Amino acid sequence: MTQLTITHVTRYTFRQDIALGRHQLMLRPRETRDLSLVSFALDIRPEPVLDWSHDVAGNAVASAVFPTPARMLEITAWMEVDLRAPVWPVFPIAASAASYPSTYSPDEVTDLGALPAPQYWDAKHRLRDWAESLVAAHPTDTLALLKDISNTITRDIRYQSRETEGTQGPLETLDRGWGTCRDFAVLFAEAVRTLGLAARLVSGYLFNPGGELVGSTDTGATHAWTEVFIPGAGWIPFDPTNRSVGSANLIPVAVARNIHQISPVSGSFSGRNGDFLGLDVTVDVRT
Numbered sequence: 001m002t003q004l005t006i007t008h009v010t011r012y013t014f015r016q017d018i019a020l021g022r023h024q025l026m027l028r029p030r031e032t033r034d035l036s037l038v039s040f041a042l043d044i045r046p047e048p049v050l051d052w053s054h055d056v057a058g059n060a061v062a063s064a065v066f067p068t069p070a071r072m073l074e075i076t077a078w079m080e081v082d083l084r085a086p087v088w089p090v091f092p093i094a095a096s097a098a099s100y101p102s103t104y105s106p107d108e109v110t111d112l113g114a115l116p117a118p119q120y121w122d123a124k125h126r127l128r129d130w131a132e133s134l135v136a137a138h139p140t141d142t143l144a145l146l147k148d149i150s151n152t153i154t155r156d157i158r159y160q161s162r163e164t165e166g167t168q169g170p171l172e173t174l175d176r177g178w179g180t181c182r183d184f185a186v187l188f189a190e191a192v193r194t195l196g197l198a199a200r201l202v203s204g205y206l207f208n209p210g211g212e213l214v215g216s217t218d219t220g221a222t223h224a225w226t227e228v229f230i231p232g233a234g235w236i237p238f239d240p241t242n243r244s245v246g247s248a249n250l251i252p253v254a255v256a257r258n259i260h261q262i263s264p265v266s267g268s269f270s271g272r273n274g275d276f277l278g279l280d281v282t283v284d285v286r287t
Helices: 108-113 126-132 142-155 170-176 181-194
Strands: 004-020 022-026 034-047 049-052 059-067 069-082 197-205 220-229 234-239 251-257 276-286
Touching: 004 059, 022 049, 022 069, 022 181, 034 181, 034 197, 049 251, 126 181, 142 234, 181 197, 181 220, 181 234, 220 251, 220 276
Parallel strands: none
Antiparallel strands: 004 069, 004 276, 022 059, 034 069, 049 059, 197 220, 197 251, 220 234
């Protein structure tokens, strides 16, 4: 087991005092069989009226309302977690789902809802054709197929950091041949969805103890990856950015159908053109 301390600071600066709109914060880690949350604290300046709730996916969401204008908004989240994910996990996949293609049970189909359905327009089915080209046989081993898709993304798509907000569509990432971790995650999720498998996007943190993982600084970073639902094993994490399967070095915070639903900090402000000076985000993940 590894105990980690994570500090995540988000700082907005403005030219003058401006009115801050409601902000939604998704910063509290999700507890799983591989992760326990030891402590969590938020420090927000200026001090807001803060309310907590859980969204439809069970994510902890803080809603911050600011009664007074401010020239700076600083949100600091401190957390301690116990990470006990094995490096080489074994997944107890149900016999009915061990080979692809397979089907979900009627209850699973109902509960999974839109998660097996692609979210991006693809009139010519280019992504489905790309994913099906990686199916070795019918039937084929389900886990091996998912690893092949993830590994192909790692091999063929070049990682490149991008400061601008937003996420590329999966076809855009394929055509460009490069992307960020969130672009990799969306491409993988959409690819497996075209094969009828349920996938959800995950945002959180990447622990990089050896410094060899992609998408992280030496001190750690926010990160995005994908989980696929396989009966028996449940939600299996895939990180195509780093060609990994399982939860080792991953600290999940929020899960959702679409990547835009799991932004760590989102909100608005009212001011004049030119009032916004900058955004600075720092993340520190250490033992």
